[in-house]
Amino acid sequence: MDNALKTKDLEDAELVRLSLADPDKFSLVIGRYQEKLSRYVRRLGASSPEDAEDILQDIFLKIYLNLNDFNPDLKFSSWVYRIAHNQVISHFRKRQVRPEAHSLPIDSPGFQLLADDISLDKQSDINLRQAAITEALNKLDARYREILILKFFEDKSYQEISDILKKPAGTVASLLNRAKKSLKNSLPAKMAEL
């Protein structure tokens, strides 16, 4: 138990150092990020648990192989998400399939955040609203969907999104703005407040 507590307290950079010294310690990195990345991968469009697991395995292997490339100026989580982002894109490109947003967990608080941000009609049924957002997200351009997921479902700051997508913070802001407009336009008219 003590050990588990100590591990929990370790900084990411320390986990990287330990993993470089002993491959077994990489399980600490996997343990810390598996759930977050699994959710992220599914949100980005992995359609089945098997698919998600395959992608996740590739992501962690890539993280392990590139541990020495981690730059401490960056948040480790941003670096990990960047690898995940690239791996998901390359996965879908290889399979030549379009990612689907239907695997967004319906109970995610991101729906509420997103609905509030784009001022959706609060009167409508919460389930209907979430279903409509999921459907609209599904229709969105992949780069718009991804930035909305990072902002509202993964709760990332502008700087973190900038580091993950390797785009200037200003570009992230305008992309996010366009993504929200595009999402609003894709929703049924009666749901979007004026």
Place this chain on the structure above:
Amino acid sequence: MSDNLEQKIIEKIKHESLAPTPRWHFLLKEWLVWLVGVLSLLVGAAAVSVMIYLSKNNDLFIYDQVGRSFSGWLLLSLPYFWIVFLTLFVWILFYNIKHTKRGYRYPLFLIALFSVFASVLLGGAFSLFGLGEKIDDVLGRQAPFYDIIFNPHVDIWSRPEEGRLSGLVISNSSENTFVLVDREREEWQVAYSGKEGSGGNNAVIVGQPVRAIGKVTGEGLFSAQKIMAMQPGREFFRRLKPEGAPPLNFGPGKDAPACLADRGKLLDWLRQYPELKQALEQGLLDNQDLIREISADNPDFLPMLQSLNVSPETIQIIFSR
């Protein structure tokens, strides 16, 4: 799935003996990106310095004398090769900055602006040190198709039928006529009847290239209204020195080695006017290749320079290469 995946990954790492890519690999990659970026900046800046050198000697405002409009003359004399060359290296610089570890944090227009300004500013600094001139000289001496690719002015000034003639002065026997050999190695007897102050005899130096505005008056005859020195491309024109031609002299109006009878007078003047001596030495330094060439053809040339009290340091600089 949690433990299962964790185990699977650790087992795969062990089973396939996977190891993190060494740090030096990433550092090398990053250094390469920077190195290529810096090299592109230097090459782009060198291109800018050549463009500055070419444009400084372009005489844009003689367009009416050559029967062109300003824009027509400008378009004709733009150094297109260097513009494309600069664009290419600015793009490589831009690309490399964008691909450094932190390059993505800066807006593209900012990187593009930086790439252009850095190349232009450094090119300006290079130009102050005469790099553009040196590059042009080296290319003029050695580069194939120099007159077509690197220096558009050679071509522009090689149209006697349009009133523009250029070439190497190979003799200057009388006050108002001289002989030049053009880039096709044809000799022209050029008669000059212009006014002082518009070039004229001051530009006509045996062994130096000149360009002239005027008209063809007969076979191998050209009547010049304006004569100007031709700085860029001078080494290209020196390739045209005819086989077996007498050694190219240094100084206007002289075909033979410097007039020995005047040496005493010249020495007096050099003593009396230190600026004249300074100008002479600077002229020698500015034309080191020519001085070495003349000296190689004339064993008496170096002693003659020494007899003019040219400082040993200047002589050492010229002949140390």
